[in-house]
Amino acid sequence: MTKSATSVPLENDPLPDLCRACKARHRGICGALDAQQLAELNRRSHKQVVEPGKTLMDAEEPTSAYSNILAGVVKLSKMLPDGRQQIVGLQFAPDFVGRPFSQESALKAEAVTSTVLCTFPRNVLERMIADSAGLEHNLYLQALAELDDARDLLLTLGRKTARERVATFLLMIARHTPKAEGTGEPQGSTDFELPLTRAEIADFLGLTIETVSRQLTKLKGSGVIRVEANRRICVPDLELLEAETGD
Amino acid sequence: MTKSATSVPLENDPLPDLCRACKARHRGICGALDAQQLAELNRRSHKQVVEPGKTLMDAEEPTSAYSNILAGVVKLSKMLPDGRQQIVGLQFAPDFVGRPFSQESALKAEAVTSTVLCTFPRNVLERMIADSAGLEHNLYLQALAELDDARDLLLTLGRKTARERVATFLLMIARHTPKAEGTGEPQGSTDFELPLTRAEIADFLGLTIETVSRQLTKLKGSGVIRVEANRRICVPDLELLEAETGD
DNA sequence: GAGGTTCCTTGATCCTGATCAACGCGGCAA
DNA sequence: TTGCCGCGTTGATCAGGATCAAGGAACCTC
Numbered sequence: 001m002t003k004s005a006t007s008v009p010l011e012n013d014p015l016p017d018l019c020r021a022c023k024a025r026h027r028g029i030c031g032a033l034d035a036q037q038l039a040e041l042n043r044r045s046h047k048q049v050v051e052p053g054k055t056l057m058d059a060e061e062p063t064s065a066y067s068n069i070l071a072g073v074v075k076l077s078k079m080l081p082d083g084r085q086q087i088v089g090l091q092f093a094p095d096f097v098g099r100p101f102s103q104e105s106a107l108k109a110e111a112v113t114s115t116v117l118c119t120f121p122r123n124v125l126e127r128m129i130a131d132s133a134g135l136e137h138n139l140y141l142q143a144l145a146e147l148d149d150a151r152d153l154l155l156t157l158g159r160k161t162a163r164e165r166v167a168t169f170l171l172m173i174a175r176h177t178p179k180a181e182g183t184g185e186p187q188g189s190t191d192f193e194l195p196l197t198r199a200e201i202a203d204f205l206g207l208t209i210e211t212v213s214r215q216l217t218k219l220k221g222s223g224v225i226r227v228e229a230n231r232r233i234c235v236p237d238l239e240l241l242e243a244e245t246g247d
Numbered sequence: 248m249t250k251s252a253t254s255v256p257l258e259n260d261p262l263p264d265l266c267r268a269c270k271a272r273h274r275g276i277c278g279a280l281d282a283q284q285l286a287e288l289n290r291r292s293h294k295q296v297v298e299p300g301k302t303l304m305d306a307e308e309p310t311s312a313y314s315n316i317l318a319g320v321v322k323l324s325k326m327l328p329d330g331r332q333q334i335v336g337l338q339f340a341p342d343f344v345g346r347p348f349s350q351e352s353a354l355k356a357e358a359v360t361s362t363v364l365c366t367f368p369r370n371v372l373e374r375m376i377a378d379s380a381g382l383e384h385n386l387y388l389q390a391l392a393e394l395d396d397a398r399d400l401l402l403t404l405g406r407k408t409a410r411e412r413v414a415t416f417l418l419m420i421a422r423h424t425p426k427a428e429g430t431g432e433p434q435g436s437t438d439f440e441l442p443l444t445r446a447e448i449a450d451f452l453g454l455t456i457e458t459v460s461r462q463l464t465k466l467k468g469s470g471v472i473r474v475e476a477n478r479r480i481c482v483p484d485l486e487l488l489e490a491e492t493g494d
Numbered sequence: 495g496a497g498g499t500t501c502c503t504t505g506a507t508c509c510t511g512a513t514c515a516a517c518g519c520g521g522c523a524a
Numbered sequence: 525t526t527g528c529c530g531c532g533t534t535g536a537t538c539a540g541g542a543t544c545a546a547g548g549a550a551c552c553t554c
Contacts (some may be wrong), residue, residue: 084406101388102391136380136383136387143387143391146394150394151325155325157401158452162511197532198532198533205405206404207511209533211512213533444502460504461503463503
């Protein structure tokens with residue numbers, strides 16, 4: 001495993017530039033490849049910027065490509081025939097997006113923020129999986145991590161109150177926002193931008209827009225958060241927020 | 248992959264008896280092993296019968312063993328500190344139970360019905376994973392299948408009404424109950440036993456016992472199901488039930 | 495048979511979050 | 525400027541499911 005794999009100075013890094021992000025967490029695909037495979041992957045992949053709201057993958061049409069997220073946020077959602085919608089997962093860099101070994105995924109993947117992707121054809125990846133055990137291992141680790149995420153969310157949707165759900169969501173985003181270092185932020189406090197609209201937060205938490213808005217207002221009233229702009233949240237004390245999550 | 252792998256007559260099957268179930272679906276571990284590995288696995292594993300309510304795995308203590316389910320139903324659940332509980336997955340034969348590459352799993356696994364397991368030590372499996380790509384592939388496929396299950400459940404918990412949730416659950420169980428052949432059951436009808444108590448169904452669907460009970464009564468009143476005994480359900484027309492699920 | 499248990503159902507009432515509705519704000523095009 | 529939008533907030537009301545409460549049925553053990 002590449003626990004602390006930043007021993008190679010970036011300038012001399014044999015990794016294709018698209019793939020550096022993958023080394024940070026076990027959720028990208030590049031960490032497991034050897035130099036030759038990386039080179040091929042880089043040759044066959046292309047960098048892509050996707051604007052908010054655009055679809056990367058749809059339940060209707062079979063996916064022909066896979067991607068690694070280099071920057072931005074992607075939502076995975078499911079919809080009922082009558083239009084009710086549920087976001088079943090959020091993915092951040094350097095997550096892998098796509099559904100190996102299956103032509104379609106029953107999921108829709110959409111860019112939430114402006115998103116930078118490293119995209120490559122399905123057959124290239126599948127061949128690489130076939131002859132590189134490490135690659136499949138990395139994908140497996142990511143699937144296990146997504147499974148943990150999904151099950152945490154199940155607990156949230158099945159058993160938490162609206163207030164707890166919103167607090168849980170805020171904490172999740174706070175944890176996905178890299179801590180700006182040396183900014184003199186007091187210990188235990190954070191400041192971050194919500195990548196999702198209220199409607200998306202509602203679809204993630206199984207609530208309505210109005211309820212999300214009201215709970216944010218109440219958390220503000222309790223001094224747990226400050227809402228600086230619509231999207232900008234300040235958490236003076238993370239422990240206070242944690243105490244609101246129910247777990 | 249072993250799509251229809253029952254070409255070998257069972258009497259002449261080189262598979263250890265514990266592992267035959269694994270061939271049916273991509274959720275067991277044996278399908279991927281060669282004869283020698285199967286022999287070792289069989290030598291190091293033992294068959295185990297677990298009574299309803301007994302714990303196979305707990306969030307508190309690190310798991311030291313993995314299992315394959317040979318018969319019965321296992322529930323995976325999470326609990327909040329105040330006791331609220333959510334079942335986040337149900338596993339049937341020949342699913343694999345355990346959390347590779349992690350000492351603890353944040354989940355509790357309990358037998359729902361009387362369950363037959365094939366259990367083996369963690370280190371044996373992890374060594375086999377290391378030198379058999381096929382094994383990890385099978386585990387990966389199961390993780391992907393569990394992920395799909397979890398996300399279906401997310402949609403159910405986040406966006407469906409109580410009636411739809413109960414219908415969805417019944418249909419899920421119906422589909423996991425092997426169709427008794429040649430019993431002269433009319434086409435499209437099914438008859439099955441609920442493996443879970445009302446309380447467990449409630450914990451699975453994010454509802455209360457009372458709501459589950461009432462919705463079952465209402466579905467009965469609408470002629471969608473008949474409740475023959477507390478646990479025995481008869482679905483005269485599966486399409487009627489499907490129409491109640493919301494999807 | 496009495497008494498306990500567990501599991502399930504049903505009724506009455508309450509409350510959280512949904513629904514319906516109005517409005518504020520900022521951006522943007524005509 | 526005037527209208528839009530899209531996005532978010534707030535208020536009033538409603539309703540679905542939770543909660544509280546009681547009781548029935550099946551199964552123990554004594």
